[in-house]
Each structure stands twice: as C-alpha cells, then as structure tokens.
Amino acid sequence: MIFHGGRAGGRAIPWRPSDVYRGVSGYRSPVGPLPDEALLSGLVAGDPELAAIFVRRFQHRVFGVAMAVTRDQQLAEDVAQQTFERAWRHAQIYDSRRGSVMTWLTAIAHNLAVDAVRARRTEPMAPEDLEDLLDTVTATPEEWALADEASAQVRAALARLPREQARALMMAGIYGMTAQQVADAERIPLGTAKTRIRTAMARLRTVVAPAKRGDHVR
Amino acid sequence: MSGDANCERLREVGPELALGVLSGRERAEAVAHLDRCAECREYVRQLTLVGDRLVGLLPDREPPPGFETRVARVLARQTPASEGQRSARALGRTRRGLWQGARRARVRLAAAAAALAVAAGFAGWAVGTVVEQVTAAPPPAVESEPVLVGDMTAAGHGGEPVGEVYAHPGTPAWIFVSVALTRPGTRYTGTVTCLLERADGASVRAGAFALRDGHGNWGIALSEDLNRYSGARLTSSDGTVLATAQLRKAQVLTPET
Structure with missing residues (x-):
C-alpha cells in the first residue's frame, strides 16, 4: 500500500476521501471495523465522525504512552491531545512502509512526552516508577497472551536481561534519559551506563533483527 | 580515521543514537558517518526498531472521562482552511x-x-x-x-x-x-x-x-x-x-x- 505524500508515482492516501464517505456514511461498521489507514484518511478528509472513531480507537494506546513517560495525568492528557492534533496535521505524510498507524502514533506520543518531561522537570523519572514500569512491561498477563509474536519476544528478552541492564535501557529508551543521566541516577560511571545500554540493545536486537551472515557490526 | 574505526565508533554510540539520547556533537559525528556507510545505516535502523518495540510494550491506559469528545471536537474544528488562516495570523503576530x-x-x-x-x-x-x-x-x-x-x-x-x-x-x-x-x-x-x-x-x-x-x-x-x-x-x-x-x-x- 502506498501512503506517502509527495512521492513521485505514489498517492497521498490510498483512498479518495469520497471513497471513504461512500464506504461508511450511513452504515459505519457494516462488516467490521474500518482499517486504521482508512480512519487516517478520514482525518485528511475532515470527516468529524471518522475523527471521533480514530480517537476512540487509539486513545488508550496514546494516553498509556504519555502517562508512562510523564507520570502526570494533566501533562499526559495534554501530550495525548497534541499527539492526535499532530497526527491530524500530518496524516498525509504517514508512510505505511515505515510501520503501522499504531506504531506511528506511539512514536509521536513518545517523542512529545519525552520533550514535555525534559521541558518541565529536572528529574526524568522516580526510581520506584521505573521498577513498577519494568515489572509491568515484562509481566505476561493473560490478556497479553494474544499479543503479536514480535512483542512477546521483545517482552521475554527484556525480562531475561540482567536487572541493571533492563533499568538502563528503560531509562534511555522510555524516559529519554542520556547516558550521563543514567549514570547519575544509578550512581555508576558514564562508561558503565553506556555499556549497559549498548549491551541491552544488542540483546534485544538479536530478537528483533537476527544477525545475518556478513554483518560487519554486531 | 579509517572507515573501520568509524564503524567501530558507530557501534559504540549507535544504541544511544537510535534511542534519541545521544548528545549533539556525538550525534552529528554519527550521522555524518551514516551518510557514508550503508551497513551502519542498517545497523541503526534495526536498533531503531528495537526502540520502537520497547515503547510498544508500554501498557494502554484509560484516558480521563470526556477526553475522546474533547479531542474529537478540537480535530473537527481544525479544518484545513481554518488551519491555514490561523497559521497566517500566527505568522503575522x-x-x-x-x-x-x-x-x-x-x-x-x-x-x-x-x-x-x-x-x-x-x-x-x-x-x-x-x-x-x-x-x-x-x-x-x-x-x-x-x-x-x-x-x-x-x-x-x-x-x-x-x-x-x-x-x-x-x-x-x-x-x-x-x-x-x-x-x-x-x-x-x-x-x-x-x-x-x-x-x-x-x-x-x-x-x-x-x-x-x-x-x-x-x-x-x-x-x-x-x-x-x-x-x-x-x-x-x-x-x-x-x-x-x-x-x-x-x-x-x-x-x-
């Protein structure tokens, strides 16, 4: 599917807005939920009903990311709203080849949340919050049993990491802390913080993208 | 510095680059190397995927009551035409x-x-x-x-x-x-x-x-x-x-x- 604005030969959106209208007006869900990309094109078309469905579908994900990073309900709500506004403004340049709508929105929410915390706080995270979050993302409750296999593998790999590596990775990857901030928070040398982040990422990389023969960087 | 040495350096800072936490000078050096090295670009692409998957593990949360309605209303108000007019006014200000x-x-x-x-x-x-x-x-x-x-x-x-x-x-x-x-x-x-x-x-x-x-x-x-x-x-x-x-x-x- 081509979904990339401005690219030669490609269409900005996979359906004309009028196609979306014909497909949904009057009977919004005749045979099942609309694809995520169709909802996004509804945003492009300025359809208020599709915009509402879009928000309803993704609000838990977006707010969850914002809340995990900011740990502040009001700030998380602001970040979540900004995420949807930004998605609305940039819906035409979403590129499905780079990931799903869910991944795209999650990345926007995460970037905005990290920037919001950097702008408002001196301490990016509290140690007890980190432990709670680490326990949460490495747990395997029943409702996650049906999660996609890739996520399950990453979750399992994260759980297998030595705790200090997992903490360093969460600080950098979730809270957006620099290696120096990780070193300060953990009271370890900068080099040790960098090594923990690097080693943890290397282990998860073997799950996400197994090494190919001839890889010159491992 | 040889290409191998630059690749070695990239291997060290690639994870921080992919997670967006590398400081400005180091990031500039790493990005300059990526411009010349396709294999290191692929390496960082994979690490970026790791970062995305990590964020993807964060749990969903129930937003506050009325959030959906408020955001949908804001989006509905922001039609492309009004956005352009607002941008022009903002630019003027x-x-x-x-x-x-x-x-x-x-x-x-x-x-x-x-x-x-x-x-x-x-x-x-x-x-x-x-x-x-x-x-x-x-x-x-x-x-x-x-x-x-x-x-x-x-x-x-x-x-x-x-x-x-x-x-x-x-x-x-x-x-x-x-x-x-x-x-x-x-x-x-x-x-x-x-x-x-x-x-x-x-x-x-x-x-x-x-x-x-x-x-x-x-x-x-x-x-x-x-x-x-x-x-x-x-x-x-x-x-x-x-x-x-x-x-x-x-x-x-x-x-x-």
Whole structure:
C-alpha cells in the first residue's frame, strides 16, 4: 500500500476521501471495523465522525504512552491531545512502509512526552516508577497472551536481561534519559551506563533483527 | 580515521543514537558517518526498531472521562482552511513580535538586518554573515551584544550548510531559523519542530513552523536563557531529525553613533 505524500508515482492516501464517505456514511461498521489507514484518511478528509472513531480507537494506546513517560495525568492528557492534533496535521505524510498507524502514533506520543518531561522537570523519572514500569512491561498477563509474536519476544528478552541492564535501557529508551543521566541516577560511571545500554540493545536486537551472515557490526 | 574505526565508533554510540539520547556533537559525528556507510545505516535502523518495540510494550491506559469528545471536537474544528488562516495570523503576530523584540535589543546593525529579513520573509537574510564580518574587523568604538549563531546541516547528509540559526539571548530572547533542505531525499513538506539542545543532550521545544518543499523561515521570542543551549535541531512530526546546528557564541559589535 502506498501512503506517502509527495512521492513521485505514489498517492497521498490510498483512498479518495469520497471513497471513504461512500464506504461508511450511513452504515459505519457494516462488516467490521474500518482499517486504521482508512480512519487516517478520514482525518485528511475532515470527516468529524471518522475523527471521533480514530480517537476512540487509539486513545488508550496514546494516553498509556504519555502517562508512562510523564507520570502526570494533566501533562499526559495534554501530550495525548497534541499527539492526535499532530497526527491530524500530518496524516498525509504517514508512510505505511515505515510501520503501522499504531506504531506511528506511539512514536509521536513518545517523542512529545519525552520533550514535555525534559521541558518541565529536572528529574526524568522516580526510581520506584521505573521498577513498577519494568515489572509491568515484562509481566505476561493473560490478556497479553494474544499479543503479536514480535512483542512477546521483545517482552521475554527484556525480562531475561540482567536487572541493571533492563533499568538502563528503560531509562534511555522510555524516559529519554542520556547516558550521563543514567549514570547519575544509578550512581555508576558514564562508561558503565553506556555499556549497559549498548549491551541491552544488542540483546534485544538479536530478537528483533537476527544477525545475518556478513554483518560487519554486531 | 579509517572507515573501520568509524564503524567501530558507530557501534559504540549507535544504541544511544537510535534511542534519541545521544548528545549533539556525538550525534552529528554519527550521522555524518551514516551518510557514508550503508551497513551502519542498517545497523541503526534495526536498533531503531528495537526502540520502537520497547515503547510498544508500554501498557494502554484509560484516558480521563470526556477526553475522546474533547479531542474529537478540537480535530473537527481544525479544518484545513481554518488551519491555514490561523497559521497566517500566527505568522503575522510572530513577525510583529520579532520586530518589536528587535527594536528592544539595541543591536543596531544586526537588528536592522534581521528586521528587514523578517519583513521580507527572511529572503536573503544573512545575519550570520553580518556577525562574521563585524567580529573579524571590529570598529574602534562599539556597543557589544552577545549572540549565538550556527550553520544548519541536513541530518544524514552532512557537508554543505542548508540553513542558519541566529539567537539573541536577551529578555525576551529570540531565535531565527532559516532552512532550505533542497538535496534529494531531504525535501520535506509539513510542520517541523525546532528543539534547542543543551550540552548534556537535554532539549526544550522552541516552537514549530512549516516547511514547504524543504524551504522555511521562522522566528520567535522566548523566555528561555539561550546561553544554556549549544545546539538546535529540526524534527518532523514523527520525531525524525531533519537538520541540526551547533551554536557558537559570538558578539555583534556595533559602532557608537
């Protein structure tokens, strides 16, 4: 599917807005939920009903990311709203080849949340919050049993990491802390913080993208 | 330094680069290497995927009551037409604000050049050149104003400057950005965010503005102490870094009249 604005030969959106209208007006869900990309094109078309469905579908994900990073309900709500506004403004340049709508929105929410915390706080995270979050993302409750296999593998790999590596990775990857901030928070040398982040990422990389023969960087 | 040595260095900093937590100077060096090394680009792409998957593990949360309705209402109000009108009004306000800020700054030569550039949509704006010329040949009796200047280079493409950043750390502080990402693969149309970076890698959002086909000019008054910042970067809506600049301190020297 081509979904990339401005690219030669490609269409900005996979359906004309009028196609979306014909497909949904009057009977919004005749045979099942609309694809995520169709909802996004509804945003492009300025359809208020599709915009509402879009928000309803993704609000838990977006707010969850914002809340995990900011740990502040009001700030998380602001970040979540900004995420949807930004998605609305940039819906035409979403590129499905780079990931799903869910991944795209999650990345926007995460970037905005990290920037919001950097702008408002001196301490990016509290140690007890980190432990709670680490326990949460490495747990395997029943409702996650049906999660996609890739996520399950990453979750399992994260759980297998030595705790200090997992903490360093969460600080950098979730809270957006620099290696120096990780070193300060953990009271370890900068080099040790960098090594923990690097080693943890290397282990998860073997799950996400197994090494190919001839890889010159491992 | 040989290619292998650069790849070795990239292997060390790649994870931090992929997670977006590498400091400005190291990031610039790493990005410059990625421009020349396809294998390291693939390595960082895989690490970026790891970062995405990690964020993807965060649990969903129930938003506050009424959130869905409020956001949907906001989106419904923001039709493309009203967005354009709002942007035009905002630009007008920004330009007026910058003009007033420039008058207050008492940086006579630079302020006059900047204000003229603002009034003309930044076309031909060359405050950086003015700064260079003035500092290279100081006049005998002068007023001095500290400024921050920097050339902007395209992320992943390095080399030639693609724009300029000029900042005046006064009260209020103000910053001007002019960028022309015209090389193949760097053109971008949409809203970009301007982030100011401290030496330790922390950053603060200065604001956002529109790029059209890679071109854009923008300025804003800020309440931040700009002396704390050593770099600036422009990011797209999904956080991709489009261009970066290292800021260096300089003085605008103006003859007494």
